[in-house]
Amino acid sequence: MKRNVSLDEISDGRLYTENDMVKAGCNECQGCFSCCQGMGDSIILDPLDVCRLTQGLGCDFQALLDSHLELGVVDGIILPHLKMAGTEEKCCFLNEEGRCSIHSFRPGICRLFPLGRYYENGSFQYFLQKNECKKTNRTKVKVSKWVDTPDIGRNREFVTAWHYFLNECEEMCQASEDESFCRNLNLYILNLFFIRPYESVETFYEEFTERLRRAKKDMGC
Numbered sequence: 001m002k003r004n005v006s007l008d009e010i011s012d013g014r015l016y017t018e019n020d021m022v023k024a025g026c027n028e029c030q031g032c033f034s035c036c037q038g039m040g041d042s043i044i045l046d047p048l049d050v051c052r053l054t055q056g057l058g059c060d061f062q063a064l065l066d067s068h069l070e071l072g073v074v075d076g077i078i079l080p081h082l083k084m085a086g087t088e089e090k091c092c093f094l095n096e097e098g099r100c101s102i103h104s105f106r107p108g109i110c111r112l113f114p115l116g117r118y119y120e121n122g123s124f125q126y127f128l129q130k131n132e133c134k135k136t137n138r139t140k141v142k143v144s145k146w147v148d149t150p151d152i153g154r155n156r157e158f159v160t161a162w163h164y165f166l167n168e169c170e171e172m173c174q175a176s177e178d179e180s181f182c183r184n185l186n187l188y189i190l191n192l193f194f195i196r197p198y199e200s201v202e203t204f205y206e207e208f209t210e211r212l213r214r215a216k217k218d219m220g221c
């Protein structure tokens with residue numbers, strides 16, 4: 001999701017790599033679940049998130065849409081996001097003890113928080129959102145440890161490829177004067193990257209790379 005705010009307004013003014021230390025550690029949240037409620041449609045999922053969720057819960061994408069997810073439009077592209085439910089607008093995966101019930105396969109944005117990604121020149125770095133986490137005595141932690149994602153180099157390649165692919169799709173939609181083009185493109189992306197099941201989390205990156213290659217060929221980009 002593109003945000004029209006300056007980095008200086010929302011961050012500590014620094015950019016971080018996976019090897020840097022960042023003041024994000026919140027001592028396992030200790031009873032706080034502030035960032036698991038009232039998040040609206042902002043916890044947007046990528047294909048790896050959906051692969052992890054369908055494998056972790058043993059269900060398909062449609063079952064997730066019937067329960068824990070919703071579809072929304074992000075910069076012209078239809079993408080799934082976590083559903084906030086009830087009067088308190090809590091994430092559907094938050095349990096009665098205020099803990100994440102899917103911690104080991106939680107989405108990438110949940111792994112990052114309160115970090116964000118800043119994309120530039122075909123890559124990205126991390127930034128620390130200064131007013132988002134409610135804990136005030138946060139400790140320093142290595143970014144790679146905080147993000148808690150196996151094979152982080154490969155994950156970086158995937159995250160980057162997905163981000164710039166969506167950018168290209170968005171530009172194609174904006175440039176097209178044919179309304180049905182965007183509708184069909186969105187259906188194509190949903191089908192190829194989200195609805196069609198992935199074999200396993202272990203083979204996800206290979207499967208994604210093949211699907212991306214096919215999409216780019218079909219779209220001529």
Ligand code: SF4
Pocket residue numbers: 035036037043082091092093094095099100101102103106107110
């Ligand atoms: S998936 Fe887990 S960590 Fe993410 S918002 Fe929901 S309860 Fe919180």
Ligand code: SF4
Pocket residue numbers: 026028029030032033034035036113114132133134135
């Ligand atoms: S706001 Fe900070 S302390 Fe609270 S749940 Fe989120 S990351 Fe944990």
